[in-house]
Amino acid sequence: MRQSNAYVIGFAAVLTIVLGGLLALAATSLAEPQAAAVKLDTRTKILSAVMNIQEGDDVNAIWEERIQSTVVNLEGDEVAQMENGEQLVAEKIDVGKEYKKAPEDRLFPVYKFMSKENPDQVESYIVPVFGNGLWDRIWGFVALDPDLETIKGVRFDHKGETPGLGARITDEGVQNRYVNKKIYSDVGELVSIEMVKGETNDPSMYDDYHVDGMSGATLTAKGVNNMLKKYFSYYENYFKSVEGADDAAIERATKN
Amino acid sequence: MSTETIEKNEIKVEKKKPSEPLLSKRRRKFITDPLNDDNPITVQVLGICSALAVTTQLQPTFIMALAVVFVVVFSNLIVSSLRNLIPNRIRIIVQLAIVASLVILVDQVLKAYLYDVSRMLSVFVGLIITNCIVMGRLEAFAMGNKPYDSVLDGLGSGFGYAWIILAVAFFRELLGSGAVFGYKVFEAIGIDNFPTNGLMVTPVGAFMIIGLIIWAQRTKTGYVEK
Numbered sequence: 365m366r367q368s369n370a371y372v373i374g375f376a377a378v379l380t381i382v383l384g385g386l387l388a389l390a391a392t393s394l395a396e397p398q399a400a401a402v403k404l405d406t407r408t409k410i411l412s413a414v415m416n417i418q419e420g421d422d423v424n425a426i427w428e429e430r431i432q433s434t435v436v437n438l439e440g441d442e443v444a445q446m447e448n449g450e451q452l453v454a455e456k457i458d459v460g461k462e463y464k465k466a467p468e469d470r471l472f473p474v475y476k477f478m479s480k481e482n483p484d485q486v487e488s489y490i491v492p493v494f495g496n497g498l499w500d501r502i503w504g505f506v507a508l509d510p511d512l513e514t515i516k517g518v519r520f521d522h523k524g525e526t527p528g529l530g531a532r533i534t535d536e537g538v539q540n541r542y543v544n545k546k547i548y549s550d551v552g553e554l555v556s557i558e559m560v561k562g563e564t565n566d567p568s569m570y571d572d573y574h575v576d577g578m579s580g581a582t583l584t585a586k587g588v589n590n591m592l593k594k595y596f597s598y599y600e601n602y603f604k605s606v607e608g609a610d611d612a613a614i615e616r617a618t619k620n
Numbered sequence: 621m622s623t624e625t626i627e628k629n630e631i632k633v634e635k636k637k638p639s640e641p642l643l644s645k646r647r648r649k650f651i652t653d654p655l656n657d658d659n660p661i662t663v664q665v666l667g668i669c670s671a672l673a674v675t676t677q678l679q680p681t682f683i684m685a686l687a688v689v690f691v692v693v694f695s696n697l698i699v700s701s702l703r704n705l706i707p708n709r710i711r712i713i714v715q716l717a718i719v720a721s722l723v724i725l726v727d728q729v730l731k732a733y734l735y736d737v738s739r740m741l742s743v744f745v746g747l748i749i750t751n752c753i754v755m756g757r758l759e760a761f762a763m764g765n766k767p768y769d770s771v772l773d774g775l776g777s778g779f780g781y782a783w784i785i786l787a788v789a790f791f792r793e794l795l796g797s798g799a800v801f802g803y804k805v806f807e808a809i810g811i812d813n814f815p816t817n818g819l820m821v822t823p824v825g826a827f828m829i830i831g832l833i834i835w836a837q838r839t840k841t842g843y844v845e846k
Binding site: 375387391404405527528 | 714717
């Protein structure tokens, strides 16, 4: 009786319904804390490009206090809402999804880290970057000083680079190599920063536009180089418009 | 005539069973056996994949161990309670569906409340489904034993898995990153330039440590594979 086809099918059907229902219930009831966890994680990553986040810090509070975000397009103009009139929020833009579009259709979030003393003064600009490593995608956040030329800090992450080799882009030591490097030449031309092939562990060997490489991970380094160069060029118009606005402000101030 | 008495005796023995103490000697063996003599990783050589992959640091390893204990215990309990209802022909699928549901549940909870750990464990939480320890215990024990015994058996196998991966993670984190649970022990005792071993961070390090544990254990127990 137990082994009849009807029993087997019936059992399978009941099992499926019960388990499916349970999982659906779990997924819906946990959706909210999950979204909050993802949001907190992104905020922590963005903030960690400019400051040292300790465990137990109230990331959301720091974020609300210090970060002002905006969204720009390739021309460097700020975009306030989407084509369907929906309000754009920089945090909600999936840089990976944008990456699949043509550069001129993409939206580029910018996070402005404001000064603690003067909430109107930008202490650094943080922009997301995205590209391909050796095995899978790599991404990160680059923080620039207000001169929009000097790197304040970078945070890289990856999906599947080789542990101990390419995955070292997440190491603090490797990321710190980028600090104080420059992305524009003296004449204002975009040169970006290149990670060289080979590793010397001697930072004095490199000029403002090169950093020490990762031994055994030249292809990941190449991916990082491409990613940085591309994204700096995407943001170039925006950087120029910010600088232009600053110059205009200075001009107005001196005239008065 | 003689057969009759034997049957009677058997019935008597069965009737006595419910009064067996909660942790009788027989039941204690369910828990203690997998810890050493019948350890799922070092003796049965099951669940090696995740033991190699998640053991670079103690914190994610600890969560992984808890997740596996949870899944083994509850899948054992559920399958054992349903063991007389599960149609024999589709029992493996039924077991898989129950295990998979429990694992997804664990994964969802981790994603909600321990997001960074869940990122570190990535696919290996999902791969608990295919962990041979879980399916092995269901098929070998839970399908033929009562729920309470099955829970004990699950606890034993889960802890047997847990202590091995925690031991591996302890050595890998200590030698590979110079830390225990993220706490830099060597810096704390004044050795600033402790040479961390990069090999320990890669899966090769896990192979070596598991190998050493198996060696030490088999020397002690005298177990030899036939």
